[in-house]
Amino acid sequence: MKIKEIELFAINLPLIDPFIISYATYDSIQSIIVKMTTDDGIVGYGEAVPDEHITGETWESTFEVLKNKLAPAVIGLDPRQFEKLHDVMDHVVRPAPAAKAAIDIACFDIAGKSMNVPVYQLLGGRYHEKFPITHVLSIGAPEKMAEEAAKKMELGYTSFKMKVGTEVTTDVARIKAVRESVGEDIAIRVDVNQGWGNAATTLTALRKMEGLDIDWLEQPVLDNDFDGLVEIKAKSDVTLMIDEGLRSERDMRELIAKRAADKANIKLMKCGGIYPAMKLAVMAEMAGIECQIGSMVESSVGSAAGFHVAFSKKIMGSVELTGPIKFSKDIGDLKYDIPFIQLNEKPGLGIDVDENVLQELTAFSEKITE
Known part of the structure; x- marks a missing residue:
């Protein structure tokens, strides 16, 4: 062929x-x-x-x-x-x-x-049967983000990823508003997308966030600041996830050597596809670092590819591939059973374009x- x-x-x-x-x-x-x-x-x-x-x-x-x-x-x-x-x-x-x-x-x-056979059969077979989908809250006014979270709870969502990364006081107000809106039993993950810049600003934010019980904090510092992540881990008890700082096997080696984060957000667009993503997942698994398959907001095609990786690896604890439900028009037919995703058993990606x-x-x- x-x-x-x-x-x-x-x-x-x-x-x-x-x-x-x-x-x-x-x-x-x-x-x-x-x-x-x-x-x-x-x-x-x-x-x-x-x-x-x-x-x-x-x-x-x-x-x-x-x-x-x-x-x-x-x-x-x-x-x-x-x-x-x-x-x-x-x-x-x-x-x-x-x-x-x-x-x-x-x-x-x-x-x-x-x-x-489905792609996941090429990757070691299916391990997970289904994953809960986390709803991503774009940056907005605190009351707007809180209102959106409350509405999504009615659809069955049990976790939220909050986008922040502007000014610390405003960001903390956003997190507080969402926590008050959804109650104590809903998981809140905070994604800074490098917006707080360094460890000092992040530690200030964490002091202001005490008692808000966040699941984890994602990429608060610049992508190349592994030492900043190490400092945050040393001076706080927050669970840290690396995202933008993890693109390649070299980055994964540094992450493991420095124990710079507790979780790793693997994205196919950052590492070069399914094959490199599986290599990163195996490296993380050997080091005991839980992984997530994240999103660059892909269509059904790219999202399905990420799901096949996630469903095949035990070390995958979460997924955030929500592109298809954010689009008013998509080229494919990836099916979501909100708040879950369940892959079909069609050959290949299982997507009809x-x-x-x-x-x-x-x-x-x-x-x-x-």
Whole structure:
């Protein structure tokens, strides 16, 4: 089996509500869909959702890297040879993780379809039966975030991820308002997206947050500040999760060596796809660090890929792949049973892509052949 053709679609996924985090506001999500076809007619789909603040890639640069470098390099290769595929891609361009993830995911989709098994069967088989979905609260006024949380509780949500990372006093007011709104039995996770900058500011915030009983604090300091995370751990009893600081095996080695965080947020777009994500998960498992599969707000294609990784590994304690329920229009049909996600048993990713919607959302496209 050989990769014969790759089509690229740069799309805009429309959001129901703006997605607001510490460093950006999004009215839509810019994504690149890869449609890969083999010489025996099997079609697989992959996705890249780059973020210049995290992966160093833009929508436009990712499209060009795929068009001019990665797609030509993998044409003619066997899509089931994941180690070789990544070695070839790593020699062509570094790091470009979101672009590589799109190729990787499409190859796994093809491999599963060729063997008539879901992708999770290629990753060691299914371990988890279902995961609860955490609702993500975008940055807003304290009362607005509290009101949204109360409404989502009525739908059955039992955990919330709060986006903060502006000014400490205002952020703490947001957390207090949500805690008062949802009561003591609901899990609240606080994601700063690097917004507090350093350990000193974070420790000030934590003193103000005493008694609010947060589940964990995610990436409060700059992405390269592993020592800042170590200081926070030494001076507080908060559970820390690393996100933007964890992209590669090198980052995971530093995390393990310094015990800089209690939890690791693995995202396919940060590390290069399913195959590298599994490597990170195994490294974390050996060190006893619980993992989460996180989201760059992907469509059903990228979200399904993340779920297959999460469902196959015991070390995965949570998932935050909620892109498809944030979009007013999606190219795929990933099903949520709010507040849970339960994967189907279809081959590959298990996603049917609506080609009409794909064309409708496409801003520009390209086809690469042998």
